[in-house]
Amino acid sequence: MDKIVIEHLTLTYPSGTESLKDINLKIPANAITVLFGPAGGGKSSLLRCLNRLNDLVQIQTLTGSIFLDGENILDPKMDVIALRRRVGIVFARPVVLPTSIRGNLTYGLELANEKRKSRLDEAVERGLKLSALWDEVKNRLDDPAIALSGGQQQRLCLARVLANQPEVILLDEPTSGLDPISTGKVEAALQELKKDYTIILVPHSVQQAARTSDYAAFFLQGELVEYAQGKDLFTHPKIKRTEDYIEGRFG
Amino acid sequence: MKRSLSWSETLITAVVKTCGYSAVVFVLLIFFFLLREGVPALGEVKLSELLSTRWYPIENHFGILPLITGSIIVTLGAMLIAAPFGIGTAVFLSEISPRWLREILKPLVELLGGLPSVVLGFLGILILAPFLRTFLNLPTGLTALAGALLLGGIAVPTIVSIAEDALDAVPQSYREGALALGATKWQTIWRVTLPAARSGVLTALMLGIGRTIGETMAVMMVTGNAPVMAIKLSSILAPVRTMTATIAAEMGEVANGSTYYHVLFFIGLVLFVISLAVNIIASSVVFRSKTRAERVLS
Amino acid sequence: MNRRIIFDRFLIQRFGISLLTLVAFLTVIPIIAVFAYIISKGAPALSWQFLSAMPSDGMRAGGILPAIVGTFYLTLGTAIISVPLGIAAAIYLAEYASENWLTRLIRIAIINLAGIPSVVYGLFGLGLFVLFLKFGTSILAASLTLSIMTLPVIISASEEALRTVPQAFRTVSISLGGTRWQTIRKIILPQALPGIITGVILGLERAAGETAPILFTGAAFFLPHLPNSPLDATMALPYHLFVISTQVPGMPIQIQYGTALVLIIFVLGMNVTATIIRSRARARRQW
Numbered sequence: 001m002d003k004i005v006i007e008h009l010t011l012t013y014p015s016g017t018e019s020l021k022d023i024n025l026k027i028p029a030n031a032i033t034v035l036f037g038p039a040g041g042g043k044s045s046l047l048r049c050l051n052r053l054n055d056l057v058q059i060q061t062l063t064g065s066i067f068l069d070g071e072n073i074l075d076p077k078m079d080v081i082a083l084r085r086r087v088g089i090v091f092a093r094p095v096v097l098p099t100s101i102r103g104n105l106t107y108g109l110e111l112a113n114e115k116r117k118s119r120l121d122e123a124v125e126r127g128l129k130l131s132a133l134w135d136e137v138k139n140r141l142d143d144p145a146i147a148l149s150g151g152q153q154q155r156l157c158l159a160r161v162l163a164n165q166p167e168v169i170l171l172d173e174p175t176s177g178l179d180p181i182s183t184g185k186v187e188a189a190l191q192e193l194k195k196d197y198t199i200i201l202v203p204h205s206v207q208q209a210a211r212t213s214d215y216a217a218f219f220l221q222g223e224l225v226e227y228a229q230g231k232d233l234f235t236h237p238k239i240k241r242t243e244d245y246i247e248g249r250f251g
Numbered sequence: 252m253k254r255s256l257s258w259s260e261t262l263i264t265a266v267v268k269t270c271g272y273s274a275v276v277f278v279l280l281i282f283f284f285l286l287r288e289g290v291p292a293l294g295e296v297k298l299s300e301l302l303s304t305r306w307y308p309i310e311n312h313f314g315i316l317p318l319i320t321g322s323i324i325v326t327l328g329a330m331l332i333a334a335p336f337g338i339g340t341a342v343f344l345s346e347i348s349p350r351w352l353r354e355i356l357k358p359l360v361e362l363l364g365g366l367p368s369v370v371l372g373f374l375g376i377l378i379l380a381p382f383l384r385t386f387l388n389l390p391t392g393l394t395a396l397a398g399a400l401l402l403g404g405i406a407v408p409t410i411v412s413i414a415e416d417a418l419d420a421v422p423q424s425y426r427e428g429a430l431a432l433g434a435t436k437w438q439t440i441w442r443v444t445l446p447a448a449r450s451g452v453l454t455a456l457m458l459g460i461g462r463t464i465g466e467t468m469a470v471m472m473v474t475g476n477a478p479v480m481a482i483k484l485s486s487i488l489a490p491v492r493t494m495t496a497t498i499a500a501e502m503g504e505v506a507n508g509s510t511y512y513h514v515l516f517f518i519g520l521v522l523f524v525i526s527l528a529v530n531i532i533a534s535s536v537v538f539r540s541k542t543r544a545e546r547v548l549s
Numbered sequence: 550m551n552r553r554i555i556f557d558r559f560l561i562q563r564f565g566i567s568l569l570t571l572v573a574f575l576t577v578i579p580i581i582a583v584f585a586y587i588i589s590k591g592a593p594a595l596s597w598q599f600l601s602a603m604p605s606d607g608m609r610a611g612g613i614l615p616a617i618v619g620t621f622y623l624t625l626g627t628a629i630i631s632v633p634l635g636i637a638a639a640i641y642l643a644e645y646a647s648e649n650w651l652t653r654l655i656r657i658a659i660i661n662l663a664g665i666p667s668v669v670y671g672l673f674g675l676g677l678f679v680l681f682l683k684f685g686t687s688i689l690a691a692s693l694t695l696s697i698m699t700l701p702v703i704i705s706a707s708e709e710a711l712r713t714v715p716q717a718f719r720t721v722s723i724s725l726g727g728t729r730w731q732t733i734r735k736i737i738l739p740q741a742l743p744g745i746i747t748g749v750i751l752g753l754e755r756a757a758g759e760t761a762p763i764l765f766t767g768a769a770f771f772l773p774h775l776p777n778s779p780l781d782a783t784m785a786l787p788y789h790l791f792v793i794s795t796q797v798p799g800m801p802i803q804i805q806y807g808t809a810l811v812l813i814i815f816v817l818g819m820n821v822t823a824t825i826i827r828s829r830a831r832a833r834r835q836w
Contacts (some may be wrong), residue, residue, distance in 0.1 A: 084725065091721070108725040112726060164726065257728075259730075260730050263730045264729075266637065267640050267641045269642075270640075270642025271646060272656060276657040281697075284681075336575075336576045339573060342569055347569060358824065365820045366583070367759070369760045372791070376795070376803075437558075437562030440565075457774075465665070465666025472794070480677055502764070519673075523667050526665050530661050534657065
């Protein structure tokens, strides 16, 4: 089943630096879809359109549609606050909020005026367990989150998104600053999570793209070049440019 | 629930926005009230009278030139003192002094900036004026010079603080580049760092001038309050009267709505326009330098 | 290379640097001397009675209680008006305003408010608050006048404090479903608070020490009682110091120095508090 359907999405910035050109893409539920390609290809821009974070930056034009369960999220009447609860995002650099570990987890629910302690505690535990952080921090939930290591912080960011009980999780190069062991933990967590969530990942390398993807979309200079199941695309790319990129002829 | 959230969000945005505009409203209000109370002076006093050299309101002589020259001579004197000392101190703090010394001296200088001017005026009366009288053998120590010295002291913290920030903002690589080419530390300061911080230093001087022209209490207490033309070099050793001091000293005694009252507001209007000009020049210097820096970087 | 030139270069450098050092110390030493002098001359006058008694004998004896209380009231009144207004304006500039001509206009207005001579504020307060709005010479009119004068300091400092909070916090909060105001209230304001408080105190410090803006808007030469309503005029420390050092013949010198010292303690106490808050917050900051 397709969770997200993108039709004729075109985006330009005032400076014209990075843009999306007529993107058409169907993203299935309960799978990891990776968006990969060289920097400046429009992957992050597309990711940010999916929960309307692009509202925060100045854009020149945005046309086309993005349907989430059949509802066009680019509609001006869309409730973006509710949308962002359904579609969570994890950024490249882990940004923990300046509060405790628990405070980071409950932040999203508190924004929605959830005050019941049982619900908050439940969300903390669920988020931390799903991101495989629970065992490491369960005894120090009230410590400042900044004291965690980089890898732990990034999993905390993932846990924070999960505490909101989203449907879709966007990850923008979530392991770019992490060591291989932490990266492995994050990737393992994602493989578990895809059973219940739709995951869209911008990987930080082709290897990671090949390793993690169920579906893969290759972006080059704002265009979607090729889109297929991961195991096909990385072994038998149909288009020359994809092949060149995967084999490292440019990057 | 969701509805009330967006409703309060709209309300808060409106409140915050209104407060954001308040500064503009206040500047306009100040300008409006100065115009409203000051412009009638032009109808009640002939312009030639207003621009004459005699300020003697009791006999309806409203020449404001002595007050303007008084302000100018005191400000000039103050800047002759404050500019070298202010910039010199800023260069010392930023380029020469060790870090620990700077961490002590800069707050100390800024502490002087926080000292109420009435306290400086008070010390001026008790210490500076008697000293000047005996040292220079004058009939009175309450002179333009005393005002200039005090105002210099008041302008120094402003100049040091802003000029030091500007020098500090010069990239370290400029200095390293100059030193690598064999320049001495002194040549680096004089030919590289100072010119690079030029616009910030100019802003510091402009804002120093702004503070000096607008300063009221200290200058009223020590300049002797004699509204005479101060156009000779020797005027610096004689009592004078500035525009600010005139307003402060005389506004309490005039009848509301009288010609005298309107003329005092008119002087306030002149001061307002001067401060507006000084600040716009100072900020446009900053603005220009920023755009130039952006051009260089891009 | 010519030896002479090198020699001259270093001679000039030595001379120049010594000169600058001299200039710096000539600037700093008088500052220390001023403070040391006032403290040493004023300290003997300080006593509980000086701080807590009403003036007597035409202000030539007794205490300065009404001036202290008056300055406290004026500072408080200024804070009540300028702090919420200034912080809200800073929030607008840092969090809501986009870079357009209107925002530039606001910034120019703030710069100019900061540069308007204090006595001109006094004229404005007289024209608007005392006469036009008929508040009379009162704590209310003086506080309003001081508030507008203080506003640019509070706005600039608060805006800077808000801007130092990392942009990433805003993005994260919004991405978790926060509204703009929720983000400001829960994340940005608490993080910027020490910087805002520092700016507020520095602004109020200026208000507490000013004389010219209250001359015609709220200051009383002498009052036999403490003010009991915001519509009463009041004595104030800086104006009192002006009065007793220029307007009252035969004023005991000790009372003058004592008053100056109390004023300095009041004002610099605020300054030191602000500095301590700032350095503590920097040490504790998590980003």
